[in-house]
Amino acid sequence: MISSTIGIWNYWIVFCLMMIGLFLVIGRKNFLKKIVGLTIFQTSVFLLYITFGKIKGGTPPILNESVDTIYSNPLPHVLILTAIVVGVATTALGLAIVLRINSEYGSVEEDDISAQDLVDYHDEIETGKSIDLKFKQ
Amino acid sequence: MISELLINAFLVTIMLSIAISLIKTRAVIFTVILTSAYSLIAALMFITLDAVDVAFTEASVGAGISTILFLAAMAYLPKKEEESISNQFIPAMSCIILGGILIWCSYDLPEIGQLTAPIHQHIAPEYIRGSKEDIGIPNIVTSVLASYRGYDTFGETIVVFTAGVAVLVLLEKKNPVKKNKSQPKQKIKKNA
Numbered sequence: 648m649i650s651s652t653i654g655i656w657n658y659w660i661v662f663c664l665m666m667i668g669l670f671l672v673i674g675r676k677n678f679l680k681k682i683v684g685l686t687i688f689q690t691s692v693f694l695l696y697i698t699f700g701k702i703k704g705g706t707p708p709i710l711n712e713s714v715d716t717i718y719s720n721p722l723p724h725v726l727i728l729t730a731i732v733v734g735v736a737t738t739a740l741g742l743a744i745v746l747r748i749n750s751e752y753g754s755v756e757e758d759d760i761s762a763q764d765l766v767d768y769h770d771e772i773e774t775g776k777s778i779d780l781k782f783k784q
Numbered sequence: 785m786i787s788e789l790l791i792n793a794f795l796v797t798i799m800l801s802i803a804i805s806l807i808k809t810r811a812v813i814f815t816v817i818l819t820s821a822y823s824l825i826a827a828l829m830f831i832t833l834d835a836v837d838v839a840f841t842e843a844s845v846g847a848g849i850s851t852i853l854f855l856a857a858m859a860y861l862p863k864k865e866e867e868s869i870s871n872q873f874i875p876a877m878s879c880i881i882l883g884g885i886l887i888w889c890s891y892d893l894p895e896i897g898q899l900t901a902p903i904h905q906h907i908a909p910e911y912i913r914g915s916k917e918d919i920g921i922p923n924i925v926t927s928v929l930a931s932y933r934g935y936d937t938f939g940e941t942i943v944v945f946t947a948g949v950a951v952l953v954l955l956e957k958k959n960p961v962k963k964n965k966s967q968p969k970q971k972i973k974k975n976a
Contacts, residue, residue, distance in 0.1 A: 655890050655891065655893055655895060655896065657792070657796075657896055658887075658890045658893060658896075659887050659890065660796045660799075660800065662883050662886040662887055662890065663800065663803075663883060664799060664800065664803055665883075665886075666879045666880070666882060666883040666886075667803040667804065667806070667807065667879075668803070669879050669882070670807065670875055670876060670879040671806065671807065673875045673878070673879070674872050674875035674876060674879070675865075676866070676870065677865040677866070679812060679815070679854075679857070679858070679861060679865075680815060680865060683806065683815050683816075683819050683854075684806075686819055686822075686823075686846075686850065687803060687806065687819070687822060690822065690823060690826045690842075690846065693826070693830075693838070693842070694826060694829060694830075697829075697830055697833045697835045697838060698833060698896055699901075699903050700833070700834075700835065700903065701833045701834055701896060701897050702834075702897055702898075702899055702904065703896075703897030703898065703899075704897075705834055705897075706834065707834045707835070707836045708834070708912065708923070708924040708925055709836075709922055709923050709924065710915060710916055710922040710923075710924065711922075717899070718912050718924065719833075719834035719835070720903060720904050720908045721908060721911060721912065721924040721925045721928055722903075722907070722908045722911065722928065723835075723903070724835045724837055724838050724925045725925055725928045725929045725933060725936075727835070727838050728837060728838055728841055728925070728929060729929075729936060729937065729940045731838070731841050731842055731845055731846055732841070732845060732940060732944060733940055733943050733944070734846070734850075735845050735846070735849055735850050735853070736943060736944045736947035736948070737947065738850050738853060738854075739853050739947060739948075739951055740947045740950055740951055740954075742853055742854070742856075742857040743950070743951040743954040743955055744954060745857065745861070746857055746860055746861070746954075746955065747954050747955070749860060749861055750860075754862070755861055755862060756865075756866050758866075758870065759866075
């Protein structure tokens with residue numbers, strides 16, 4: 648039991664980091680903090696994949712002269728190389744959307760923005776321009 | 785073996801403390817700096833797990849370029865995060881429950897570093913054997929990335945290009961869009 652727990656202990660740390668990232672995404676109302684949470688989540692998933700590819704006593708997967716070398720699995724490394732670059736593209740897109748929201752609403756807090764949307768909605772009700780309300784009247 | 789464990793424990797402790805302080809902090813500049821530090825420690829972690837290429841990329845792209853992006857975005861955003869009024873209980877509980885389920889499931893995962901794990905049996909040995917003869921590059925990661933799985937890398941390039949175009953569209957010419965959006969509102973008021 649104890650040896651198996653040590654064997655999978657690294658996974659638990661990765662899961663804790665993932666959950667902290669997820670909490671930042673769903674628990675915090677600031678949009679920039681949400682994107683930071685996404686980055687933390689992503690990096691933790693990368694760590695999980697690289698942990699799968701590790702072999703005890705292995706070397707980095709670069710060929711050397713000796714015959715009996717054990718190389719760690721190169722396939723997760725390739726996947727994660729792609730994922731890191733795509734992750735930065737995602738971050739850039741998210742930040743662009745946050746900047747756009749900030750220029751429209753003047754705020755990046757979720758509570759503020761939904762309050763403003765609610766005010767707009769009530770304005771529409773008063774002027775009777777909303778399609779749904781026309782139908783009701 | 786023990787030195788490896790110690791290094792691992794040290795790095796993991798730093799990562800966990802950075803993540804917890806990210807929950808606590810409210811200043812945006814600290815958030816950005818802590819994210820950069822997290823990426824850098826993750827790069828060190830990748831080196832201990834034999835993934836040198838990933839460590840390079842994480843240190844340059846994850847800790848470098850994303851930090852620059854965050855700093856550039858920060859310049860236009862409020863410098864301080866507001867204390868949220870809403871209840872944090874439901875998100876926290878759902879994260880804890882999901883984490884518990886993941887840890888419970890982790891008992892079915894193969895132990896770390898075992899040669900007999902399924903991931904090491906499928907196609908990776910073929911790539912390791914064939915890299916020298918097929919492509920002639922000693923770095924197996926490079927040969928898989930650029931040759932065996934070249935189409936995947938091509939798809940990645942398309943994704944990055946699409947993201948770049950989307951960012952340009954989103955940030956281009958703020959004023960005309962604003963005018964278009966505000967004009968209908970004025971018309972509504974006049975009609976009313």
